[in-house]
Amino acid sequence: MATVLLERIGLALITMIIIVVVVFFALELMPGDACSVNLGRGASDSMLAACQKRLGLDQPAVWRFAAWAGDFLTGDLGISMQRDRPIAEVVGWRLRNTLILAGLTAAIGIPLALGLGVLAGLNPDGPLDMTISGIAIFAMTVPEFISGTLMILLFSVILGWAAGVVTIGYKAPALDLLKASVLPAATLIFILAAHILRMVRASVIEVMQSDFVQMARLKGVPHRRIILHHVLPNALLPAISIIGLTMAWLLGGVVIVESVFNFPGLGRLAVDAVADQDLPLVQAIALLFGFIYVLTNLGADLLALTLNPRLRTRRK
Amino acid sequence: MKFKLHAKLVATPLVVFMTIASAAQADTVLRRANDLSFGGSESLDPISANRFYEVNDLIYSRLIRQDENGRPASELAQTWKANETATEWTLTLQPGVIFHDGSTFDAADVKFTLERIKDPALESPVTDVLGLIEAVDVVDPLTARIRLSTPHAGLPLLLMDYRVRILPEGAAAPFGIGTGPFMLDSYDPESTTILNANTAYWEGIPKLDRIEFTAIPNSEARNQAMLGGQIDYNGLTRDQEPLYAGNSAFTVQSYPAGGWFGIAFQCNQPPLDDPRIRKALRIAVDRADMLALMSGEGNGIVSCDTPVKASDPFRATLDCPQDIAGAKALLADAGYPDGIDIEVFTADLEPGMVQYAEVYQQQVAEAGIRVKLTVAPSDGYFDDVWLKKNAVTSWSQRPADQFLNEAYRSGAAWNESHFANAAFDTLLDQARATLDIEKARTLYVQAQEILFNEGGTLIAYQENGRRVMSARVTGIAAQDEDYIRWHMVGMEQ
Numbered sequence: 001m002a003t004v005l006l007e008r009i010g011l012a013l014i015t016m017i018i019i020v021v022v023v024f025f026a027l028e029l030m031p032g033d034a035c036s037v038n039l040g041r042g043a044s045d046s047m048l049a050a051c052q053k054r055l056g057l058d059q060p061a062v063w064r065f066a067a068w069a070g071d072f073l074t075g076d077l078g079i080s081m082q083r084d085r086p087i088a089e090v091v092g093w094r095l096r097n098t099l100i101l102a103g104l105t106a107a108i109g110i111p112l113a114l115g116l117g118v119l120a121g122l123n124p125d126g127p128l129d130m131t132i133s134g135i136a137i138f139a140m141t142v143p144e145f146i147s148g149t150l151m152i153l154l155f156s157v158i159l160g161w162a163a164g165v166v167t168i169g170y171k172a173p174a175l176d177l178l179k180a181s182v183l184p185a186a187t188l189i190f191i192l193a194a195h196i197l198r199m200v201r202a203s204v205i206e207v208m209q210s211d212f213v214q215m216a217r218l219k220g221v222p223h224r225r226i227i228l229h230h231v232l233p234n235a236l237l238p239a240i241s242i243i244g245l246t247m248a249w250l251l252g253g254v255v256i257v258e259s260v261f262n263f264p265g266l267g268r269l270a271v272d273a274v275a276d277q278d279l280p281l282v283q284a285i286a287l288l289f290g291f292i293y294v295l296t297n298l299g300a301d302l303l304a305l306t307l308n309p310r311l312r313t314r315r316k
Numbered sequence: 317m318k319f320k321l322h323a324k325l326v327a328t329p330l331v332v333f334m335t336i337a338s339a340a341q342a343d344t345v346l347r348r349a350n351d352l353s354f355g356g357s358e359s360l361d362p363i364s365a366n367r368f369y370e371v372n373d374l375i376y377s378r379l380i381r382q383d384e385n386g387r388p389a390s391e392l393a394q395t396w397k398a399n400e401t402a403t404e405w406t407l408t409l410q411p412g413v414i415f416h417d418g419s420t421f422d423a424a425d426v427k428f429t430l431e432r433i434k435d436p437a438l439e440s441p442v443t444d445v446l447g448l449i450e451a452v453d454v455v456d457p458l459t460a461r462i463r464l465s466t467p468h469a470g471l472p473l474l475l476m477d478y479r480v481r482i483l484p485e486g487a488a489a490p491f492g493i494g495t496g497p498f499m500l501d502s503y504d505p506e507s508t509t510i511l512n513a514n515t516a517y518w519e520g521i522p523k524l525d526r527i528e529f530t531a532i533p534n535s536e537a538r539n540q541a542m543l544g545g546q547i548d549y550n551g552l553t554r555d556q557e558p559l560y561a562g563n564s565a566f567t568v569q570s571y572p573a574g575g576w577f578g579i580a581f582q583c584n585q586p587p588l589d590d591p592r593i594r595k596a597l598r599i600a601v602d603r604a605d606m607l608a609l610m611s612g613e614g615n616g617i618v619s620c621d622t623p624v625k626a627s628d629p630f631r632a633t634l635d636c637p638q639d640i641a642g643a644k645a646l647l648a649d650a651g652y653p654d655g656i657d658i659e660v661f662t663a664d665l666e667p668g669m670v671q672y673a674e675v676y677q678q679q680v681a682e683a684g685i686r687v688k689l690t691v692a693p694s695d696g697y698f699d700d701v702w703l704k705k706n707a708v709t710s711w712s713q714r715p716a717d718q719f720l721n722e723a724y725r726s727g728a729a730w731n732e733s734h735f736a737n738a739a740f741d742t743l744l745d746q747a748r749a750t751l752d753i754e755k756a757r758t759l760y761v762q763a764q765e766i767l768f769n770e771g772g773t774l775i776a777y778q779e780n781g782r783r784v785m786s787a788r789v790t791g792i793a794a795q796d797e798d799y800i801r802w803h804m805v806g807m808e809q
Contacts, residue, residue, distance in 0.1 A: 082357050165532065261537065273355070275533070278355060
């Protein structure tokens, strides 16, 4: 058990180190540097030199990498070029807002997906399953920027039930943000739930046809008991890693959904930072996204390990 | 600790919100979007490179503004007069104007504002326009004398620059005190900025009680906010326009603006050092067709390679229909009877920049001009391509004198086509020293004719700006934002 645990954590660490290296050197390969990109057309030589000196861009790349990675490890994310403020401060509020949105999405989306997935899986090819699966496939194929825009069109412009675009600021109280998160969260839930429920459905169908369920049925175990004690525990285990992966996908999803709904989170900040050509900020957000992705997956892995004894021993 | 913080965070805005909500019924509020083009570093310093123009326009006044024909009109300066050599300008100022903090506007504020432009520590882009101001003398509280380092008859036109806004003497960061129709209430470019009516505004009490700016960086999200009635005033792109067509809840306006795309051909690189070839490359273009394709019929004005906008009193009105035969003849003359190969670079920096080059490529093919089109990476385009290659370029409006000097005078830093013509430079010098506005106009027009005949930059048209407003908004004519008299703008209930 301990070795498996250490192995997973070790792998996650290695992945994170690779992310750090890739994020730094990928931006290094781009034409120009943070200063020339940020100052753009109006850059005079003296302005450029002053900026490069301020950011230490006149140093060799490897040396800068060491300094940057070191700062990052100690929690110093650097200074945003465009905003001229510490990145930790710029990112902090947005991270909170994105967590609110992602939390709301997960809190509603995951139980909803599990429930619908089980329902569909227990009655495969029935009218209920056809409806649920049909909607799920639709949700999976329509990109977020379209479903988000349609949501606004329907609920805000046509029906007038909810404000379409989030107009409160990034420092707004958490409760206000939660209220403003309804449409963006609905858009994310729509897609997130679709992915998870498709997996759960397949898993339930598979377990229902397994030998031990057949056996239980032949022995006359009541249907209710078969479902609750034999099918669900076995069918929902694989869902954990899928939930982990889907939550990680959510990070990519928020980039688009936040932009469509003007939600003041990390995803919109990422888009803004790219548009503003604020390279230090882009680097920091890329790293954050990478780390959250790895950590979410690690969490799902560890949870699966705890719940599923079969995973704990290595097969030779 | 965290809990306490949150309780506070919830409580204060809630109180504020309730206060605003109870007052809202009586107030007329215009809600606008801030596109965050400076990513949160928007500055209330009007001459900063990151000036928050939309807000500065409301809280500050200029000395001189433009009338509907683009001519200088009185704002904080009542009258202006030059000495015979146009090296000294004397301005008499509007009496009885007070700043938002209650202090009185006088010549010392003019001196402070104008001399500040040259402060090297600020690195203000306005130096390019008004760097020629040597000093300002306070003659008496309502008279200021501006001394120039070189003669300039067009100083009033330069003072119309949208960034030259009067600050109170000694103003410092974060700024925000002006003499304009609206006063700053709260300022946060990344979320909400609120401006209240200045009831002591010297031209009359504003009709609106408040103007609010909400940060919405994404163009599509701004559009959705407009459609959903969350904002009342917004810029509009061509492809968004049909969404509002025939909807009586909205007013859509298309107004002359001065921005353009162009292709800067390098006049110093053979074979383009031959002006005949440069002219052939430009007259082979069907400008009206290109305008219709790129911007939609009637949404701009054809330009015969003049960078000057339609509302500028010094714009040359030339005629330049597509001339395939003429282009072929010029090429043959220059030794290319079988046509010529030209490489043009562009980048996907702004929507339309790639298409502009593509339309060009198609249109001139008939004249035997074979364009090899290269789409360069957007990053580093201005470092690696611009000023070095034949490249698609993009400019925003500026006054004629500034444009012609900045982009075409021999050796100017942003002379992107490396155009060098002594006669052209002389005309600009003469125009600057000519106080008679009609005579000056003749000189500027001649300079633009030289550009059409020998220049290296293709400018097919100037595209209109577009905006959409709630149909309840009153007092905004189909003109550039610069012209809007904000204290006259209202909202029907």
